[in-house]
Amino acid sequence: MKELEFRGVSVAFGTPLSPVFEQMSFDVERGEVISLVGPSGCGKTTTLAVLGGFLRPSSGSALMRGVEIRGASHERGLVFQEHCLFPWLTVRGNVAFGPRMQGAGKSEQQVAVKEWLKRVGLEGQEDKYPFELSVGMMQRVGIARVLAAQPDVLLLDEPFAALDTERRYDLQDMLLSLLNDRTRTAVVATHDLEEAVFLSDRVFVFGTSPKGIREVLRVGLPRSRQPELRYESEFTRLKAKLVELVRAEIRSGSATPVGQTVAPT
Numbered sequence: 469m470k471e472l473e474f475r476g477v478s479v480a481f482g483t484p485l486s487p488v489f490e491q492m493s494f495d496v497e498r499g500e501v502i503s504l505v506g507p508s509g510c511g512k513t514t515t516l517a518v519l520g521g522f523l524r525p526s527s528g529s530a531l532m533r534g535v536e537i538r539g540a541s542h543e544r545g546l547v548f549q550e551h552c553l554f555p556w557l558t559v560r561g562n563v564a565f566g567p568r569m570q571g572a573g574k575s576e577q578q579v580a581v582k583e584w585l586k587r588v589g590l591e592g593q594e595d596k597y598p599f600e601l602s603v604g605m606m607q608r609v610g611i612a613r614v615l616a617a618q619p620d621v622l623l624l625d626e627p628f629a630a631l632d633t634e635r636r637y638d639l640q641d642m643l644l645s646l647l648n649d650r651t652r653t654a655v656v657a658t659h660d661l662e663e664a665v666f667l668s669d670r671v672f673v674f675g676t677s678p679k680g681i682r683e684v685l686r687v688g689l690p691r692s693r694q695p696e697l698r699y700e701s702e703f704t705r706l707k708a709k710l711v712e713l714v715r716a717e718i719r720s721g722s723a724t725p726v727g728q729t730v731a732p733t
């Protein structure tokens with residue numbers, strides 16, 4: 469059974485209705501990491517919103533393990549470009565929030581806080597408030613907070629866009645280490661094509677005219693990826709290929725009529 473699935477999903481906004489994409493279909497296996505790339509306005513965030521259960525499609529259906537997604541669920545955790553921490557809670561309070569909402573007792577919450585802060589490299593920062601943290605630290609807390617709620621699926625919308633290259637590499641490495649055991653599935657929207665190749669098993673390239681998935685790049689690199697992979701020739705080749713695919717989408721606007729978006733394999 470597929471972990472996530474889009475079956476002929478159409479989304480339209482405005483009056484008169486204008487389609488973001490029509491009849492879009494794809495599926496994602498459990499443990500896969502998928503990146504969504506493409507020009508601004510092509511529907512990446514919209515796709516994540518449907519998967520998250522925040523937006524109902526105009527037609528078609530989005531499914532998780534064969535069950536239609538009808539609303540938000542703790543099974544799917546969202547990480548945004550803006551960290552979305554609760555400013556009135558400490559780092560501890562933010563990370564404990566999910567477990568607390570799920571009914572965990574005090575000691576269970578503390579175990580979760582300790583474990584996740586360690587895994588995102590923020591031990592000892594429990595008592596700080598968000599305003600005392602750097603942007604990179606806030607994003608780490610944001611990821612720890614989402615993961616502490618134990619979602620099976622992570623939906624990330626340009627999670628590292630606000631960071632400089634060094635911090636971004638750091639957080640990409642950290643995210644991959646969290647995904648390496650393949651127990652979680654992730655869908656990441658990004659404008660950073662190097663990030664897309666580095667994180668993903670497959671990259672969905674969206675177009676603008678029509679919007680929707682136009683190409684799929686399969687990244688056949690081993691799952692366990694080290695930072696040095698970024699300098700290897702196969703990585704550079706895949707990155708160049710992806711740049712070409714995205715540039716072609718931007719240049720052409722694509723000639724295929726709406727309704728014929730490709731089904732990724």
Ligand SMILES: Nc1ncnc2c1ncn2[C@@H]1O[C@H](COP(=O)(O)OP(=O)(O)OP(=O)(O)O)[C@@H](O)[C@H]1O
Nearest residue numbers: 481482488506507508509510511512513514515657
């Ligand atoms: N709530 C909304 N109401 C009206 N139009 C919307 C709404 N949300 C998105 N859109 C439109 O849908 C299209 C897709 O937007 P979306 O935010 O999904 O693009 P994106 O690929 O995430 O872009 P970016 O790379 O800039 O984040 C755009 O044309 C946008 O203007």
Ligand SMILES: [Mg+2]
Nearest residue numbers: 512513514657
């Ligand atoms: Mg977006």
